[in-house]
Amino acid sequence: MSEAAGEPTNGQLSGQVNGQATGGVRLLLRLEGLTLFAGMVLLYAMWGGSWWIFGVLFLAPDLSFAAYLTDARTGAIVYNAAHCYMLPVALLTAGFLLPDPLTLSIAMIWLAHIGIDRALGYGLKYQKGFGFTHLGRIGRKMQPKTT
Numbered sequence: 014m015s016e017a018a019g020e021p022t023n024g025q026l027s028g029q030v031n032g033q034a035t036g037g038v039r040l041l042l043r044l045e046g047l048t049l050f051a052g053m054v055l056l057y058a059m060w061g062g063s064w065w066i067f068g069v070l071f072l073a074p075d076l077s078f079a080a081y082l083t084d085a086r087t088g089a090i091v092y093n094a095a096h097c098y099m100l101p102v103a104l105l106t107a108g109f110l111l112p113d114p115l116t117l118s119i120a121m122i123w124l125a126h127i128g129i130d131r132a133l134g135y136g137l138k139y140q141k142g143f144g145f146t147h148l149g150r151i152g153r154k155m156q157p158k159t160t
Contacts, residue, residue, distance in 0.1 A: 032139065033149045042148060046131025053125035062118045070122045081143055089138040096127055096137060 034042055057067060077095035081088030094100065101123035108116035130136075136148030144152040 033147055039148055043132050043134060046128045049128030050125050050132055053121045053128060057121045066118060067122055070119060071126055074123060074126050085142050086140045088143065089140045093137045096130060098127065101127065
């Protein structure tokens with residue numbers, strides 16, 4: 014069957030062996046990220062949010078990279094906490110309930126960040142190391158040694 018369609022290949026489920034999405038499923042997840050990014054930027058623009066605040070806070074979730082200075086396990090836990098949908102969606106909900114414009118702005122910016130990361134292939138991290146994500150391996154591939 015076709016891997017591009019996200020279907021099983023070689024008698025195995027696509028992505029099951031190494032824990033990453035492949036083929037059509039990976040493409041769909043990346044397109045979802047792009048949709049989230051575009052939707053949040055459009056919503057933020059319609060909301061009339063400050064683009065200065067957007068620019069300052071857009072990369073804030075990437076400060077979670079610093080946790081990798083401790084070790085890969087801690088890095089993955091902290092990175093994933095900053096890059097999963099649960100916290101910013103909860104913040105967005107709280108922003109509507111309060112109502113608090115700054116809370117809403119932060120939530121939209123945070124979701125936009127997660128969306129563009131997913132669209133670019135930066136998925137949630139496994140504890141094996143920063144380059145191992147649910148969307149596939151990122152970074153340089155190991156070159157085989159030649160003798």
